[in-house]
Amino acid sequence: MDHLLEMRNLSIDLYRGRRTPPVKLVEGIDLNIDKKQNFGIVGESGCGKSITCSSIMGLLSFPLSVGAGSSIRFQRENGTDTELLSLPKKQMQQLRGKEISMIFQEPMTALDPMYTIEDQIVESLRFHTDLSRSAMREAALEMLRKVKIPRAEEILKEYPHHLSGGMLQRVMIAIALINNPRLLIADEPTTALDVTIQAQILDLMNELRESYDTSVIMITHDLGVIAETCEQVAVFYAGQVVEQASVDDIFHHTAHPYTSGLLRSVTSLGGEQKELYTIRGTVPTAGQFSSGCRFADRCEHCTARCREAVPPLTEVAPGHQCRCWLHASGAEKEAAR
Numbered sequence: 461m462d463h464l465l466e467m468r469n470l471s472i473d474l475y476r477g478r479r480t481p482p483v484k485l486v487e488g489i490d491l492n493i494d495k496k497q498n499f500g501i502v503g504e505s506g507c508g509k510s511i512t513c514s515s516i517m518g519l520l521s522f523p524l525s526v527g528a529g530s531s532i533r534f535q536r537e538n539g540t541d542t543e544l545l546s547l548p549k550k551q552m553q554q555l556r557g558k559e560i561s562m563i564f565q566e567p568m569t570a571l572d573p574m575y576t577i578e579d580q581i582v583e584s585l586r587f588h589t590d591l592s593r594s595a596m597r598e599a600a601l602e603m604l605r606k607v608k609i610p611r612a613e614e615i616l617k618e619y620p621h622h623l624s625g626g627m628l629q630r631v632m633i634a635i636a637l638i639n640n641p642r643l644l645i646a647d648e649p650t651t652a653l654d655v656t657i658q659a660q661i662l663d664l665m666n667e668l669r670e671s672y673d674t675s676v677i678m679i680t681h682d683l684g685v686i687a688e689t690c691e692q693v694a695v696f697y698a699g700q701v702v703e704q705a706s707v708d709d710i711f712h713h714t715a716h717p718y719t720s721g722l723l724r725s726v727t728s729l730g731g732e733q734k735e736l737y738t739i740r741g742t743v744p745t746a747g748q749f750s751s752g753c754r755f756a757d758r759c760e761h762c763t764a765r766c767r768e769a770v771p772p773l774t775e776v777a778p779g780h781q782c783r784c785w786l787h788a789s790g791a792e793k794e795a796a797r
């Protein structure tokens with residue numbers, strides 16, 4: 461296997477009762493994550509970013525389930541390739557938090573208010589290592605210093621509700637990195653924070669990346685965050701990948717009208733924009749997708765063909781894929797007739 465993680469044809473079903481067929485929340489997702497790569501997943505709310513990553517962590521639960529024909533292969537620490545979707549529950553628990561870990565948008569909901577910061581960091585070490593209590597405490601302290609928490613010794617004894625949002629997110633990063641995972645999934649790690657703290661956390665993540673061999677999947681709705689942290693990006697829209705390319709190509713050779721809309725809504729880049737642009741309309745609800753392009757109702761370039769058939773994801777330049785009839789080749793257009 462060439463990549464650290466290979467996702468193929470991932471779909472996620474939402475069950476709605478025994479007599480009703482499941483709704484596909486995401487479908488046909490192919491992603492490759494390389495070693496030490498920073499991979500961005502961007503898209504508006506409800507496009508399927510979080511559930512896609514939860515499926516990597518084995519965290520989907522009823523009424524959600526991974527669809528037939530999906531595959532997520534992962535290169536383990538011991539050199540073997542593992543199909544994560546068929547891994548027994550116990551082995552998945554051993555891998556989670558050790559080889560793959562995750563940072564969530566709301567640290568307060570991920571931390572237990574009843575336990576001190578030390579207890580929560582140590583818990584992760586206890587599950588995955590056989591270090592003594594004092595060695596675990598030492599490792600926790602060192603980790604807090606690495607995430608630049610001042611007065612680390614005192615903070616170890618604190619409870620989560622005594623810390624600010626920015627500090628809590630640093631603690632979450634410390635917990636996520638303490639076992640030196642091969643893959644770190646950061647699900648909107650900065651959206652709950654104010655702008656200055658956001659920038660500090662992104663800087664911290666960039667710095668830490670240099671000293672760890674970890675690949676990062678950064679989930680965000682903001683292409684500005686992608687520009688600051690990632691090399692490769694997949695744009696999600698209504699449960700599909702609509703564009704995938706290097707960050708450079710996404711910004712300088714944008715192909716999909718949805719990506720162009722996202723770029724125009726970025727506030728954190730450049731200074732010329734006076735008014736915040738928003739793409740008109742809303743993301744369609746899963747189960748009510750039209751038979752053509754899912755972006756059709758919001759797209760300025762929509763033609764009759766766009767409403768007739770789903771555009772395929774095609775290569776518009778080496779390493780740059782786009783799902784839009786404007787960029788499909790003649791053969792693909794012919795095949796869809």
Ligand SMILES: Nc1ncnc2c1ncn2[C@@H]1O[C@H](COP(=O)(O)OP(=O)(O)OP(=O)(O)O)[C@@H](O)[C@H]1O
Binds near residue numbers: 504505509522524746
């Ligand atoms: N447990 C669930 N039960 C039913 N539907 C769900 C569940 N979890 C997610 N969904 C639906 O799946 C779709 C994708 O959700 P997801 O949370 O992955 O979106 P997202 O791109 O991460 O959005 P956001 O930016 O708001 O976090 C949404 O339509 C959502 O309503």
Ligand code: SF4
Binds near residue numbers: 755756759763783786
């Ligand atoms: S396929 Fe048509 S509607 Fe869809 S994004 Fe492209 S131009 Fe717009």
Ligand SMILES: [Mg+2]
Binds near residue numbers: 509510511647
């Ligand atoms: Mg989400």
